[in-house]
Amino acid sequence: MLGLEYFSFSDLFSPIFLAFMLLVTAAYFVVIGPLSEKFADSEPVPFGKKLSFVCGMVILYLAQGGPINLLGHTMFTFHMATMALSYLVAPPLLMMGLPTWLWRAILAVNPFKKFSFFARPVVAAVIFNGLFSFYHFPAVHDYVMLHFTVHRLYYVLLFVTAVLMWWTLINPLPGKNKTSGLAKTGYIFLNMVLLTPACGLIIFAIKPLYATYSDPNVWAQAMGYCVTGDPSKLLEAFGGPTFFNIMSTKVDQQVGGIVMKFIQEIIFASMLARVFYRWYKDENKEENDVVPAELGEGSLNQV
Template sequence: MPLSIFGFQALWSPYLIGVILFLTVVYFLVTVVWRKDFKVSEPLKRGEATYFILAMILLYVIKGSPIDLMSHIMFSYHMVQMAFLLLLVPMFLIKGIPWWVWKVVVEAPVFRNIFDLLTKPVISAFVFAMMFSLYHMPGIFDAIKLDETFHGIFTFFLFLSAFFMNWPLVGNVPGYKQMKPLYKIAYIIANAVLITPACALIIFNPNPMYSTYTDGEAWLKAMELCVPASTLSGLALSGPELFNNMKPLEDQQLGGVLMKIIQEIIFGVVLATVFRKWWIQEKKDDKAITENALRDFQANKQSQQY
């Protein structure tokens, strides 16, 4: 059965397009037009603008395109959506918004103490792992999918935890302590390990875990998150099997595997970037030490001659 039966709004989320366009306009107003209103600022860099636009495009692709609709039909699409929403979009946003804008945000009196606490590497890693694991516990997951308000609140806090988890890796505000490269490498590995139990539970469970992907009535209720109820009421649908040839267990296992693979790829790229920067810095430091030692040796030799 074609997805077009759900209508244009469910397939392409025109309201989200409006929100993303609004955020993009505000971004360029703040970073270009209103930049001089900040006490400290710099011209917007091309790389920063590129990262922000990529974040907005990616956000629309995973939450506004038919991928979002498919995430309510197939669990594997949901896990792909989660992987990019939680691991890549926050990273792009952190790198896309200039440091002088972040400085105003993180030093705001109401937010500063919370930010300092939740961006501590140990806390941020465990909070994200806990939120991700809770989200995908069968009872909680189905409750989230069946209540629009609960879904919005939990997803927001899950995304916020992902933002705090990514900050120690890519955040760069002058005056704030940065993790050393070797610590970043250990942090990346720890994050990869911490969500492994949740993925393993999904992959190796012998039975389908989520009624919103197996029970027709629960599935139809969950579909209201992305399809207007008026549209659903006019359709004769029995369950997600009308749009999916995979068995629920196979779909569930594929979702867990894809989440882990995408996480490993993203973290692998970040790990390689951190290691490369560390290696280059070490070589520079070694060269500087050698040059200083040679200079001191030559100075001592000359002084002995005199």
């Protein structure tokens, strides 16, 4: 399916990365379980948080080490799906999976305190969306895809800035989240707007932009970083990325831009609904707190 049958198990599932992700997941359960008593104010972690963390890890693994990652090297549509899953879906799930007491312990570490400026709403939104858009300039994208170390470092940087971008909306620390519902709504729309130019550039381009998906030699070199064996053998066997693509290169590129924007819209629309729901609950709670107090004063005056 989509050419996956031509690749080995190692190519498809990246055993080393899978082992790393399993190790991190195991460490998470050890920390929130046997080691939790070493943390101040620790308490049992609800099943929902555990499920959220595991789902985040599974999605991140599939996007960066599983079959979707390999497909992202053969079709631009899957590349954009990988980006959306890695930076718009996985980070909030992982963040919501960490209990409050663990977040406090993490943020108490001195180096993390220096990131507070970058977590400010506008700063975080501009940095993440700026880095994401810059990465999708054709020259930058092709360079990153052809240089393994730069590729990994850039993806780590994108993930860190994605966490900072999500912090305003996911902030799990009671009393620390001072952003109002109205401000969060504006912040969501800001992120949606900032990503639109990059998606628009991709969707409305009149020709293929990325050599990684249009030039067989560049494609083979990029594939050399995610599959075993000699990249030149890929050219001999398949001739280039068009062998795997069910669409033309231009249409694949356009669909990729649409997929990215569509996933972003769904994610932020659901987050917008979450913000409105919590905003509504908070407003009703304040009204309910005021009414009994007024009734109490009236009763005392009558007495």
